[in-house]
Amino acid sequence: MPMIALRGATTVDADDPSLLAEATQELLRALLERNALQPAQVVSAFFTCTADLTSAYPAQGARDMGWRHVPMLCAADLPVRGALPRCIRVLLHVDIAPGHAARHAYLRDAVSLRGDLEDAAP
Numbered sequence: 061m062p063m064i065a066l067r068g069a070t071t072v073d074a075d076d077p078s079l080l081a082e083a084t085q086e087l088l089r090a091l092l093e094r095n096a097l098q099p100a101q102v103v104s105a106f107f108t109c110t111a112d113l114t115s116a117y118p119a120q121g122a123r124d125m126g127w128r129h130v131p132m133l134c135a136a137d138l139p140v141r142g143a144l145p146r147c148i149r150v151l152l153h154v155d156i157a158p159g160h161a162a163r164h165a166y167l168r169d170a171v172s173l174r175g176d177l178e179d180a181a182p
Contacts, residue, residue, distance in 0.1 A: 063153055065153055066163075069087070069174075070167040070168050070170050074146070075112060080115065081120060084107070085122070088122055091152060100129075102152055103130075103154060103155060107132065110136075
């Protein structure tokens with residue numbers, strides 16, 4: 061089965077562990093739903109957060125929803141002047157049927173990051 065990469069991003073209103081977990085879970089569910097995937101098809105997840113999010117790892121939100129078999133890594137975004145604040149990004153590698161067109165997910169204020177994607181809005 062081929063592997064593809066899915067991208068997504070979302071934002072939170074404040075640096076709070078429960079808000080980070082909730083937003084991360086919403087983002088991951090959106091990516092799975094949009095691409096008709098099951099969690100077992102996720103090969104790995106790479107998360108980044110802006111420097112203003114330090115209260116929790118987004119991977120913890122994924123683990124809390126049962127993603128215990130998925131290798132995950134968290135990192136800090138580059139501190140680019142004028143970047144969208146309080147932003148969580150993810151790059152998922154997934155096993156998927158041949159010919160599947162990737163459907164990415166940009167939620168909440170992160171919709172502004174990739175308006176060029178026709179399915180960016182929830």
